[in-house]
Amino acid sequence: MSAPKSEQQQSTISRRLDRNIEALLKRREQEARQSTRQDRAADAITRFAGSMMFVYLHLLIFALWIIVNVGLLPLMPAFDPSLVILAMVASVEAIFISTFVLISQNRMAEADDKRADLNLQICLLAEHETTELLTLVSAIAEKLGVEIATREELEELKEQVRPEEVLDEIEEKMQRRGTRKPPPA
Numbered sequence: 001m002s003a004p005k006s007e008q009q010q011s012t013i014s015r016r017l018d019r020n021i022e023a024l025l026k027r028r029e030q031e032a033r034q035s036t037r038q039d040r041a042a043d044a045i046t047r048f049a050g051s052m053m054f055v056y057l058h059l060l061i062f063a064l065w066i067i068v069n070v071g072l073l074p075l076m077p078a079f080d081p082s083l084v085i086l087a088m089v090a091s092v093e094a095i096f097i098s099t100f101v102l103i104s105q106n107r108m109a110e111a112d113d114k115r116a117d118l119n120l121q122i123c124l125l126a127e128h129e130t131t132e133l134l135t136l137v138s139a140i141a142e143k144l145g146v147e148i149a150t151r152e153e154l155e156e157l158k159e160q161v162r163p164e165e166v167l168d169e170i171e172e173k174m175q176r177r178g179t180r181k182p183p184p185a
Contacts, residue, residue, distance in 0.1 A: 131159070
């Protein structure tokens with residue numbers, strides 16, 4: 001069990017956490033303000049099409065359409081007895097809804113790519129900092145005469161990792177295996 005954090009530590013963490021959350025929220029708000037009317041409309045349609053209200057509305061409309069056109073509701077004359085018009089309307093609607101969903105997914109994929117790039121940069125920075133810390137701690141240990149049991153592994157860890165080399169190695173191994181992409185995690 002770790003000891004409880006002091007108020008000052010919690011305050012520092014909270015300030016950092018608050019700052020990071022605020023930065024992320026501001027970025028999202030900025031991106032929302034910069035989106036076009038078309039993007040906002042596609043997102044709104046996609047949100048509505050993915051809601052239970054959309055399902056209930058369609059259930060009601062389709063049920064009434066069918067009930068009227070098979071003659072179960074004599075208040076209105078049948079206008080689509082073969083239900084061909086209903087099928088056509090549903091098909092056209094499906095085409096448009098799937099297009100709006102694809103537009104929204106493309107925007108979400110673009111945002112995911114930006115987040116992945118940010119995450120990669122943070123990981124590379126953390127790896128570099130860790131390598132520098134290992135080098136420093138190793139030098140201190142050597143200066144103090146502290147015996148390090150895994151010297152060979154430590155020397156390997158102190159080497160800088162080049163992302164290009166890692167990507168090249170992944171691609172080379174995938175080619176040797178005859179695959180196009182790595183297995184899912």
